[in-house]
Amino acid sequence: MKNSTAYVLFIVLLLGIALWSQVSRPRRFVWMPTYSHYDTQPFGCAVFDSVLSFSLPQGYEVINKPLFVLGREDTARVRNVLVVSNGVELGKNERDTLFRMLERGAKVMLVATWIDSDLEDTLGVHFAMQEFSDVVSEGTELLPPCDTLCWAGGAGGYPERRFTVRSDFMDDGVYMTDVCMPDGWEEYWTKPGHFTRRVWAWQHAWMPGDTSRVRPVAVSFPVGKGELFWVQTPRLFTNYGILDDDHRAYVFRLLNLLKDAPVVRTEVYGDSYEEFIATYDSHGPFDYVLSQPPLRWAFYVVLVTLAFFFCFTARRRQRPVPLLPSPANKSLEFVKLIGTLYFQRETPTELVRKKWLYFADEVQRHTGIDLRDQATAQERASRLSEKTGMAQEDLLPLLTRLDEVLGESARRPDNEEMKRLVDRMNDVLRRL
Incomplete structure (x- = not known):
């Protein structure tokens, strides 16, 4: 084998080993909730949206429009709306549009840890929030590793069931500010000046020395022909939740309540995926480069160019052979x-x-x-x-x-x- 050929094979082998080691090494997960349609990390929604697009019978779509735009578009049709975010802050115009959509028969599911205080006062509820970290934060170290999420018997036509969920994936639940909670969560409660409401799922609110109290985590409020849902487990409406067998059953029980009309999920109220990328904590030399499609393709082009350069420059340089005129016939x-x-x-x-x-x-x-x-x-x-x-x-x-x-x-x-x-x-x- 010529020296030049051996040199080229050696360089190609090194490049192959470098690419193989980069691609095959374990992928580092980032446990930051973004709920983005483009995020494939555990708390993104890329896989979640893909599964729902094939599962909901009336169709499913991800959009980036606020509620007041959806309200203007849906005057002649009814679409159910899904919002998944850490929190939902609505202005007065958006709240008015929300209730007009509900009056016309739309169902809106707010999957969020908290909602704005004006909407809380209107609905007569209040939330209790605990801190959430990547795995365990100081606020959750006293909690047991897993908690029990209970589905109300008969709600939505499903039997009662208990789901095992990590405690740091849930908050303290919803307080009903105007009534005392009796037993039998499948019943309706009313009070003058507030909406009728129903509890679909709850959790045991664990407190040191007291395990008897319970808190709702999924409640609904019938408004006109429609219904407003507040689900306080947003981290289960993600790639992580849809790929876990136990969590997926809980998520589809709730989404089944929206199946009577096309469902749109708006990302206006979600966290910015661009901010997540900007704060991405990279632990490898090529993590950020390979995470961005333009930079990734530029890196591949550079590697291919270097490979061609090595192949062509490794050949022995030859002097041009001069063209001599044929000897004249003398x-x-x-x-x-x-x-x-x-x-x-x-x-x-x-x-x-x-x-x-x-x-x-x-x-x-x-x-x-x-x-x-x-x-x-x-x-x-x-x-x-x-x-x-x-x-x-x-x-x-x-x-x-x-x-x-x-x-x-x-x-x-x-x-x-x-x-x-x-x-x-x-x-x-x-x-x-």
């Missing part, structure tokens, strides 16, 4: 030079002899007649006449005179005769 010039030399030395006899040698070779090569044999000039002229078609009477004088010149005859040819003999031999060669 044979004709050489013949002319020799002929000139013989002519200048005034030796026509030698020129005739040289021409004879060439003439005899060409005749033998084309006709097979050897003019150098001992046959007479008559015989040779006869055979040459048969091959060339020339008259024997024209060939005999030529061959006879050439024999005299070759035989050192006393009558040597002059320049004129030399030219005449050469021309006659050329005539014969042209007939071959």
Whole structure:
């Protein structure tokens, strides 16, 4: 194997090992609630939205519009609204729009730890919130690792069921500010000036030394033709909750209450996913780069460019081979030079002899007649006449005179005769 090939293979192997180690290493989870449609972390909603889009019979859509815009759009149709956030703060116009949508028959489910105080006063409820951290915070260290989430028997057509949920995934529940809570959570309670309400699920409010109290975590308020739901477990309406078997059953029991119309989830009231990305605590050299699609593709392009650079520069550099002109044919010039030399030395006899040698070779090569044999000039002229078609009477004088010149005859040819003999031999060669 050449050194250059080994070098290229070594570089490619190193790049492959680096990419494999980066891709195959365990992914670090970030336990920060964003409820974003684009967040694939445990407390994002990318998987949650994907599952609901195939599960709800009337359709499911994620939008980024506030309630007052949805209220204007839904004057001729009814859509149920889902909001998932840590908290929901509504202005006066949005609250008015919310109740108009409910009067027309829409169902709105606010899945949030808290809602604004004006809406609380209107509904006659109050929330109790505990701090939530990535895993366990100082406020939850006194709580048991898991708590019990209870579904009211008969609510929504489902039997009573107990769900095991981490205590730090839930808050202290909802206080009913205007009534004392009796047993039997499936009943309705009323008080003048407030809405009828119903409890769908509750939790045991654990306090040091007292485990008998309970707090609702999912309540609803019928308004006109519609119904307003407040669910205080937003961290279960996430990728984490939808992928856990026990939590998924609880989530779908609540979402089943919205199945009679198309459901839209608005992200206007959720936490900013961009802020989450900006505060992402990276623990690896390429975590942030690979988390951003533009930077990730730029990094891949750089790696491919480096690979091509190594492949092309590793080859042995070669000097360009110069293109030399083909050598000129000097044979004709050489013949002319020799002929000139013989002519200048005034030796026509030698020129005739040289021409004879060439003439005899060409005749033998084309006709097979050897003019150098001992046959007479008559015989040779006869055979040459048969091959060339020339008259024997024209060939005999030529061959006879050439024999005299070759035989050192006393009558040597002059320049004129030399030219005449050469021309006659050329005539014969042209007939071959």
